[in-house]
Amino acid sequence: MxxxxxxxxxxxxxxxxxxxxxxxxxxxxxxxxxxxxxxxGARAFLKGNENKIDNLAEASFLKDEFISSLERLKVSTWYEFFEMSKDMTNVKIYICSLAGKIWGGEKLEDFNGLVDDICGIGEYLTSAEEADIHMFI
Amino acid sequence: MTQEELQALAVNKSVDARGTACPGPLLEAKKAIGTIGSGDIMEVLSADEGTKRDIPKWANKKGHEYLGTVEESGFFKIYLKKG
Known part of the structure; x- marks a missing residue:
């Protein structure tokens, strides 16, 4: 695997x-x-924030076109993609503890149901070291 | 397999994923293949160009046999045999 x-x-x-x-x-x-x-990223995973995300990282002037295209093409929401993936395979989602604190999320229950745990940077690097593919988005 | 042979296959499961863009058809295929038995034939209907390369590659990786693709007007049908 x-x-x-x-x-x-x-x-x-x-x-x-x-x-x-x-x-x-x-x-x-x-x-x-x-x-x-x-x-x-941690801000998007705070409980109740999943539908509040509407800014683009790139080409923000194309936001309306982007959002209406997603609707036209019946693309799932980002949250639904994450949910489906968790249903289909072994996906673990960890919130960086510092990032959580920055946005006011200290405990697991402050985050949405996708999140498995809160962790430190060491765990991220160990996981990246062991992985076949590592990407940063 | 020739186009005629593909068209004549007795299909055990048909997945119509024409309403979705990538990665929809791949996800539909993945879900559906779990519901059929080894050796069964599945067809996936898609109108997303990405699917044409995606599903054969995925099938190959997962040990299923890619039998071929039939072009229809505005969509295509991909045939797989579950491994």
Whole structure:
């Protein structure tokens, strides 16, 4: 079984969507996946924030076109991609403890139901070291 | 397999993923293949160009046999045999 390690720094709609599509591809391949949610990313995973994310990291002037295209193409939301992937394969989602604190999330219950645990940077690097694929988004 | 042979296959499971863009068809295929037995034939209907390369590669990795693709107007049908 191959393993994917993802550092998810971004909390923007475009990059969260890309991360979700990549995760679902890994899920189709039955890969083991560790996602480490870093700085801005952690804000998107705070409980109740999943539908509030509407900024783009790149080409923000194309936001309306991007969002209406996702709807037209019936693309799942980033949250749904993450949820589906967790249903299909072994996906673990960890929030960086510092990032959580920056946005006011100290404990596991402060985050949405996708999150498995809160961790430190050492765990991320160990996971990246052991993974077949490592990406940073 | 020729186009005629593909068309004549007795399909055990048909997945219509024409309503979704990538990665929808791949995910539909992955879910559906779990519901059929080894040696069964599955067809996946898709209108997403990415699927044409994606599903054969995925099938090969997962030990299923890619039998071929039939073009229809505005979509295509991919045939797989579960390994």
């Amino acid at each position: 191959s393993k994917l390690c993802m550092g998810l720094f971004s909390g923007s709609l475009d990059k969260l969507t890309a991360a979700g599509v990549i995760l679902s591809g890994a899920a189709a391949d039955d890969m083991d996946v560790d996602v480490f949610v870093l700085l801005q």
